[in-house]
Amino acid sequence: MNPTELHERAEQERRRQRNLRLRLFLCYSTPCLSAGADRVKAVLDEEIAACNTDAQIDLEVVETGCMGLCSRGPLLRIVQADGSEKIFENVTPESAPSILDACLSNTEPTKVAQLSPDLAFFTQQTRIALENNGWIDPEKIEHSLARGAYGALAQALHDMTPEEVCNEITRSGLRGRGGGGYPTGVKWELVRKAPGERKFVVANGDEGDPGAYMDRSLMESDPHRVLEGMAIAGYAVGAEQGYIYVRGEYPLVAARLAKAIKAAEKSGLLGSRVLDSGFNFRIDLRVGGGAFVCGEETALMTSIMGRRGQPVPRPPYPAQSGLWGCPTLINNVETFANIAPIVKNGAAWYAGFGTEKSKGTKVFALCGEVVNSGLIEVEMGISLRRIVFDIGGGLPDGGRFKAAQTGGPSGGCIPAEHLDTPVDYESLKDLGSMMGSGGLIVMNETSCMPDVAKFFMEFCMDESCGKCVPCRAGTVEMHRLLTRITDGSAVPEDLQTLEELCRLVQETSLCGLGMTAPNPVLNTLLYFRNEYLAHVDERNCPAGNCTLDRIPLYKLPEHVDRLAILKERS
Amino acid sequence: MSVITLTLNGELVSARTGQSLLEAIRDQGVKLPTLCHLDGLSTRGGCRLCLVEIGGSPRLLPACTTEAVEGMVVVTHNDKINHYRKLILELTFAERNHTCAVCVSNEHCELQALAAELGMDHVRYDYLDPDLGMDTSHEKFGVDHNRCILCLRCVRVCDEVEGAHTWDVRGRGILSQVITDLNRPWGESETCTECGKCVEICPTGALFDQGASVGEMKKDARFLRRILDGREKRQWQR
């Protein structure tokens, strides 16, 4: 396929869609499926089959990816030929027929919950990476093409040099969405310039943070967007082979990606002579075995090469020596999802979003104690308050905001006094947390901070790969100390031991897992030290969460007193 | 072979290009503690005892896996690093059961010697006291997992020098354990050549000769260099 044919195929599909009387977009992503979207689909299919034949031709049910408001799913969006749309929440097999009937007869359906398109949840978001989510069937390449997929790749291949592509990405200000926030263009340029006959591009779709599902939704809902970003990267850095690494717990993602890769190859959008250019690019899928540490770039590449997924010390960085010792570009899948819009609309357009140092948007999985939980994409620099109270709709049942956890097991809890902090890489880091991959958990007064820290420490302890001593043994010891604090058996010295151990593990561990494992502890100690002290000194849990039914093994003050007496006597 | 210049603990010293920082430091006669590293095996960077400060790097870096580069400013000892090394040793001791008085390697153990050298005289962390087994099914050797520090020298020597790859690791994190032949008893191993290299280079009392009693396991890891010199440079010596 050449660029003209690509354009024609897209236009043809758009024409087909315009001629439809009704398009029913049913969210068919994992959260909505678990809420019964498949049963809704079955009923809709039956209803449509029972209608007269004209209606069948004029109608289309599109099984889309995640629309965002997962807590209110299954969601059904109905778009009329004139472009007007309605969104229904909590659709059930019972309510689906009446919704369909009403829309066919152009009347207002009764007794079903409709979402206003003016809902802050929708209007306060800025969708770039997720712009196609909810509008396409991820398993139909025509749907993606109709929304412009692979247009940016064609543009890069035919109108730009690899150097120009790298420059464009650099000027856009895009930074890595995998957590660290390293400037993407700089990384691309490093790989482009690295000497080496073979180079590789790797997309990191391992997403192991507890509670995070941004990357899953992205790959599940718009796989071609990620593939296109990888292909553009391949052209820019001079690689002919890409790998997309997906965690084993995401079978649907793997299946959709495999299908998408095949479809793209069949259409000449991947493989040899991509879009009739001289550029060849293959993408292979790799499915992980379920270890959090395999999200770490060096461990991920070790795993791709078929070895035990353990990190190796950096330097050398992957850009110098990655897969099989060749220069390798590794980016998060959300990073790749931002590439096509940047190439298409220009760096200046992208840099128009966000703050001075953090450009563009970030996808978050908003969950915990909020009315609207789900997947959101917001402009960088938006305040935490707007995310929680406008988009999230505040806390349910009159709950009081206590803290927002960002950055998962590497991050921390941001207390209420910092609600107006802009959400960007630097500000979150200054608060002792981090952007991370995008998990955002809202907590109310019933959350006990030492207990939250313990939860994340347990996660790190279980996920430590075991290669280096500070992380392997240190996380276990930190978890023991936190357990003592929350069960009432801690003595004041335990807090000192814990803090010292946190610094040690932070500074001496081999990879990011160990280096950041103490963050939730240090950060909650910073903002909620009183809560720790209440547990240790008063055996009281202010949040009313811990039972504190154990007692310390020994009580040092008595010892110390006796020692003091001995000293006096001598 | 070109020569580079480093600043080591405030003094200008020279090293060879391509040398690891550890080699460059040891060439200068500076003592740097190591456990997972062994001359002749691939590097690992797991024990974290050889961490040094390098000017311009925000983090401590392991000397064993870091290449010496022209102009590096390296500090091998200061209060902070010395303290961290001690804490790391404490963690190592707390992790398994190191009851030296009844150990085959008592007084001939690299871990024990390092603890003495670094002045690690108590452990401030909970002893984890795992209940790990021993495997004495092999006719000549035995493994006591309670003394293993997961340095993986055995795994590497068996794979890289002997070429048998009998040893590997199962589990992860604190549950990691070395295994022979897909976790079958060592005595039933079909790959073990009984060469004894792993036993000889194991820094602790985890690998031992059958029949060895308290304090009887004297090992000499330097034999590896002699073998490799013979192989690579045709220099045979005892």
Ligand SMILES: Cc1cc2nc3c(=O)[nH]c(=O)nc-3n(C[C@H](O)[C@H](O)[C@H](O)COP(=O)(O)O)c2cc1C
């Ligand atoms: C323990 C650990 C887990 C990680 N998990 C992920 C992950 O699941 N997905 C991801 O994209 N990056 C993850 N990272 C970050 C990667 O190492 C790497 O920095 C990232 O993929 C680079 O892409 P970016 O520049 O686009 O952010 C993890 C890092 C660590 C230390």
Ligand code: SF4
């Ligand atoms: S820090 Fe933890 S996960 Fe990383 S290498 Fe060390 S033991 Fe493995």
Ligand code: SF4
């Ligand atoms: S292995 Fe070394 S440190 Fe451990 S008990 Fe034996 S002698 Fe002591």
Ligand code: SF4
């Ligand atoms: S058995 Fe010995 S050589 Fe092997 S990992 Fe354990 S301590 Fe190291």
Ligand code: FES
């Ligand atoms: S899965 Fe349906 S809205 Fe997220």
Ligand code: FES
């Ligand atoms: S000797 Fe360098 S980390 Fe073990």
